[in-house]
Amino acid sequence: MSDTIIAKRYATALFQLGQEKLKLDQIETELRTLREIFLSNEELVKFLKHPRLSASQKKQLLSDTLKGFSKETLNTLMLLIDRHREEIIPEMADHFILKMNDVKGIADATVYSVNPLSEVEKQRISETFAPKVGKQTLNLTNIVEPSILGGIRLRVGNRIFDGSVSGKLNRIERQLVSTNNRR
Incomplete structure (x- = not known):
């Protein structure tokens, strides 16, 4: 076992x-x-x-x-x-x-940002994303990661919400590559 x-x-x-x-x-x-x-x-x-x-x-x-x-x-x-x-x-x-x-309706989450987040910003992120994962609130851990360039990336369990600039650039790149491959 x-x-x-x-x-x-x-x-x-x-x-x-x-x-x-x-x-x-x-x-x-x-x-x-x-x-x-x-x-x-x-x-x-x-x-x-x-x-x-x-x-x-x-x-x-x-x-x-x-x-x-x-x-x-x-x-x-x-x-x-x-x-x-x-x-x-x-x-x-x-x-x-x-x-x-689970009993309290809380989920642990990690927020990646370019700069440390204030408590107010963490609270807003929690209020915005908790309902999306079916919870009342999120326990946020903030990790400063300059490579994301801007915005935030949020990980809640297996789910990732990527609103970072680097994530958007990667999506645009994939879109351009797939468009070029179709020609």
Whole structure:
């Protein structure tokens, strides 16, 4: 079974537990924090996968480090350690966050622009494009990319909305080439 399927199952189980205990928002916050810790510290996964560390040592490290976390989140992490699945913790957190976003009508999106966008510009982009992808709002991450020349390129999941100058130039070029090939 692939790690993705396993991560989804753990995320779903934790999500259902969070619903029962009315702790979804708290667990989401904890998993966002945990995901950042794992993504910013690649050595942590290597450390947790080290064969000389016993499961009890790994559990102790996590419970000491994550003292303010809910019992539900900690128990899930301990279960992952018992089953030698430490490497799927960030992916499990991602799946949980996606489930929360679906419930809240939120989608994560990336906006590429020539200059950093202001909060007002991000808000306008969110208001404009959220309905187009069937969501109420978008969590925008702005990436400055001078190669787009102007305008913006927005990526929401698998969908790309390209209103950049470089994108328009590429479309014009393809159109001209296909017109010339027909002759």
